[in-house]
Amino acid sequence: MSLERRPVFPFTAIVGQEDMKLALLLNVIDPRIGGVLIMGDRGTGKSTTIRALADLLPQIEVVKGDPFNSHPQQRDLMSDQLWERLQAGESVERTWMQVPMVDLPLGATEDRVCGTLDIERALSQGVKAFEPGLLAKANRGILYVDEVNLLDDHLVDVLLDSAASGWNTVEREGISIRHPARFVLVGSGNPEEGELRPQLLDRFGMFVQIETVRDAALRVRIVEERSQFDADPKGFLAKYADSQQRLSERIEKAQHLLPAVTVDPDLRLKISGVCAALEVDGLRGDIVTNRAAKALAALEGRSEVTLADIRRVISLCLRHRLRKDPLETIDSGYKVEKAFSEVFQVSLDSAA
Template structure:
């Protein structure tokens, strides 16, 4: 799970992470801690979309207009946004609303930005995503894939940048996501409760230490945290130089084909994740080991469900990988 989250931070185009696991296994805790690893971002002051002052693709229309008119743009540095999406959120709260009355009376597009605007260039986290209305999940996945959110009301249309890392978590006991929605998540991590008593005791003790003195606990791990942040920043830059040779790409596609994976998302996500892992380990070439490390995370949730199948989907992916890559 930690690896899947870090790789998405290095390359957000991987397409987010779906985390499924038993209740009380720390899924939400880890996701919410992820934001502390992310470097600060520079945004345009007073802009509700966290517009990037240097990249036109990540700017709102208002900022683009100011640049065309050569007006001065003030900037500020903020912490990478982490937005929690509540289960009871309405579509208007998520996407934003257009003030029709103001539009008619003043002839101006009056837009009230929603959570997708706040999450631009950050992380959008949905706990219990399998309990969220399907149409809202569709909206989130469309925005995450296209990088834009479009709101249409009464013939008025507003479009703004909305690029974020979508992270969903849930408990399989409460129901699975529809396969076509599951397929849209780049990676899928499955979490099980730890069985070893000594590890369980260690987790309980760490929790107690944190509750006694949170400040001291955070300070203790701060150097390690800063080291990881630097590694992530370096990997983002290294990603541009990272390559995967044709032979490995062909084997990835053969593995997907052998597993009867529908569409080409599996092929693309696997090669992206492998490159992000190579960059994270400060290498320019992807190896077979990189692919083996991430292929289960990328393909497990894309396999067709067979009620008569006794083998776990993760093991099936690994066995097919060995058959394709090693023989």
């Protein structure tokens, strides 16, 4: 018997939460943006949206049976073991798979996340017996951490380091093994249960604050859409099949166009001017804003970043990096918009 895939609510059917959807799309176009942290009330569609995105993405080519979802040709997306096999002239079988979506449970240990080495077998047989962890399964996909603000800080550090470097290294008793770990890190949480430390906040590329929809008509529409999906998943998916396909193709085209997208030097200078005016520590804010603006231009099918692109993404890239009083919450975006309007010399109303 062939098992049917569990139906997933379509991404294009999700009502509202435009900032969250945009941040997720930009990160799958350019994973180097550094992931996205989504904070908001319970029941606002965070998990639904993230799972919908993974289901939407184009399939990826992998080496059949490889535990790291290695790419059959790109060196930085394959394991060292596979590279050695290819260098020795061995041929490998290729296949296609859905982009992996891995959930990291709150109670996960470091071994479960990073993988484990069988020291006894390594010492007795001289082989590096490695049991892959969640980072291996998430390679070239999405790693989702719900309630990330409740996760142990050490594990958050491990995830962010792997997401930034693209590699996971496991060392035990002088034995070391590494594998590619390129994934889009998505964290979500409820701010009422605590916030991340500023040092960890800064490591996430983008930040989205979402709220419960207050408009009654919009709430009714959301409930109706969900009820239709639950009653007839196949019929509901068929209704959105065309829009899903169009968006999937846009993402694929944007991924190919991205290397050709450029940012005018004057715009780059002004982006850094905004970061300086806001006293943003380090250069991550500058780098992420440039990357996010380029990803947005690619999504729109353009090879040059515009002022409108920067305006659309700059608050998402900078608001969580601002210095603040310990008793304050993360800025709503007003400070970033104000600095943007001053540096780029546009009115605050048009910048909002």
